[in-house]
Amino acid sequence: MAQNQAMDAALLTLAEMGEADRLTIAAGTPGIVLMERAAEAIAETVLARYPGAERVACLAGPGNNGGDAYAAAAILLRAGREVRLFHLVPPEKLQGDAANAAAAYDGPAEPLAAFDAQSFDLVIDGLFGAGLARPLEGEVAELVERLNAAATPVVAIDLPSGISGASGAVLGTAVEAEATVTFFRRKPGHLLEPGRSHCGAVAVSDIGVLSTALETIAPKCFENRPALWRHRLAVPSDAGHKYDRGHAVVFSGPASRTGAARLAATAALRAGAGLVTMFSPAGAVLVNAAHLTAVMLKRCEDTDELASHLGDTRLNAFVLGPGFGAGETARAYAEAVLAAGGRLVLDADGISSFKDDPEALFAAARAASEARGDSEPALVLTPHSGEFKRLFPDIASAEGLSKLDQARLAAERACAVVVLKGRDTVIAAPDGRAAINATGTPWLATAGSGDVLSGIVAAQLAQGTPSFEAAAAAVWMHGKAAEAFGAGLIAEDLPGMLPKVFAGLEATGP
Structure with a gap:
């Protein structure tokens, strides 16, 4: 029981999260199903936190983070929101589950260069997630700076773009989000500064990743919660002194x-x-x-x-x-x-x-x-x-x-x-x-x-x-x-x- 509770507090590296996904897919859950569930969690957060946000921009990157953005955009479009998607790479260049998610989205889509944060009530950041390994630069870095200067609130997918999932460091520049939706377990970058401050309120959504995968992964980093140590604390007894x-x-x-x-x-x-x-x-x-x-x-x-x-x-x-x-x-x-x-x-x-x-x-x-x-x-x-x-x-x-x-x-x-x-x-x-x-x-x-x-x-x-x-x-x-x-x-x-x-x-x- 104590071990299971501690695993609820586990923080996963990018490699460990990838392994959890792999084990889940190998056990019979297709990757596109995990992506669709992630998108549902993102959309639910948007609709609950920002019920008055009619005009929504979704920023889609080149990987699965971008796929999540496409799938979330499709759900919000069906929910009656005025959605526009802005992509870093054309959808035909996406691969795997991200390509499938892009193909299922039938709303307006434009290149990232056309994005203007001031034109929207809310922005969903799906450019880069925890796997970013190099500093943001060029067009993307300039866009992030403009986004941060605008008054438009941002919901980040997995992690704000520009934040390292391993260290919480800002890689060049980084999105300042009001809320972040991540999946299965947090990463160290959600808690380590300055990542923690850039994330805003973090929601961890269960999208069906196998919890038993943690037994195989055996993570050694945790969020500091009572589940990690409560069972080792001494409790005064009635007969004690x-x-x-x-x-x-x-x-x-x-x-x-x-x-x-x-x-x-x-x-x-x-x-x-x-x-x-x-x-x-x-x-x-x-x-x-x-x-x-x-x-x-x-x-x-x-x-x-x-x-x-x-x-x-x-x-x-x-x-x-x-x-x-x-x-x-x-x-x-x-x-x-x-x-x-x-x-x-x-x-x-x-x-x-x-x-x-x-x-x-x-x-x-x-x-x-x-x-x-x-x-x-x-x-x-x-x-x-x-x-x-x-x-x-x-x-x-x-x-x-x-x-x-x-x-x-x-x-x-x-x-x-x-x-x-x-x-x-x-x-x-x-x-x-x-x-x-x-x-x-x-x-x-x-x-x-x-x-x-x-x-x-x-x-x-x-x-x-x-x-x-x-x-x-x-x-x-x-x-x-x-x-x-x-x-x-x-x-x-x-x-x-x-x-x-x-x-x-x-x-x-x-």
Whole structure:
């Protein structure tokens, strides 16, 4: 059941989608039937979202995306809309199912050069879909620029033309759509920026592609939804106690920079850790004591005191970095936690501390994973793009790598789960699994929100959730907490929204 639910969240590459189509056709569903069903979904979206759109332009490209446009134009024509189709190549040059769809369309059709967006109430973009591999240029690029400058709304087929299905990148220029209709499953480009912003509202339509094809394809990239990790979360039991839910530790910085650690600690407690302790340098103990209530406090002045604390094996998840300060102490503490068998969330200053010797961190992470004996990563990294560059400068600067590619390569190198943050946060594991997040609001771009995320991750780790699922769940919860609060959000508001997030999870069931 859990596997089937996760497959509902699968994101498919162009090759994987092609294989799903091939398997479906091989099982007895003709390709033209899939195209006709796709066209019906497009037409239904147009008629439902734009009931007043009488004059509709359909832009048809040279492949199956263009075939979908021809078939949708025929349906809308029968529905009484005033439809005109504009083709990039003459219909007689089309092949396969696209040629059949063009032959079945008996409405007006003209070359693309005759298209003027201002003359229509709605435009259907069927020029290029997810398979576009080179930048738009020439006549098509100029047309897209004119279309974007017009006030006419656009519904894109599969993906807005000019958006890479693999990376979400703009290839030269790209259509800015109000809505996008795709089929069977999304592609990474629907969620990765800037593709996500170009897509508008995305509708995923079931056109009869075999869901069992996913078992053969075995995708490893997913939209970050509860179906991906809910079955691995710990649920408090009636007969349980706080020690069942783990003991998280957050390292505090000096007296003048304690707030970030307290945000992480509060979030860890709200997110389900049974106990949370802050390890504080001596000079910050009184400051922290004045602000902490349910979060406990222990002095941790140096590596000797840390070693003594780590003798308590009940301490099982750690956050290091928020407000801590970059340098030798952070490096020593991180390596000590990993060597002692703790699961570590490294953020902010903790990440920056290893910029001159990232391999030391990666070696410690590999050793910790090997010591566990189950290949489960002991390290979770939560960098924003600047921090990512400090640990992985070559990956960050490599041309042609998507954000998804970058996170996956970094996770494999670091033997860690990598949470590459942003509006399109990517969570990647060393084994190649990845999730792209879609929860949250622009108000999350505020000081301290990343510290809260670190605490939520640590809470899931403390309760025994595997590292990839813990990080993915935390990112989703973090975004949902922002959505629950709304405008005016600051980081201090996020932990208080987590009860609503958990209530929503419980209400939706398994």
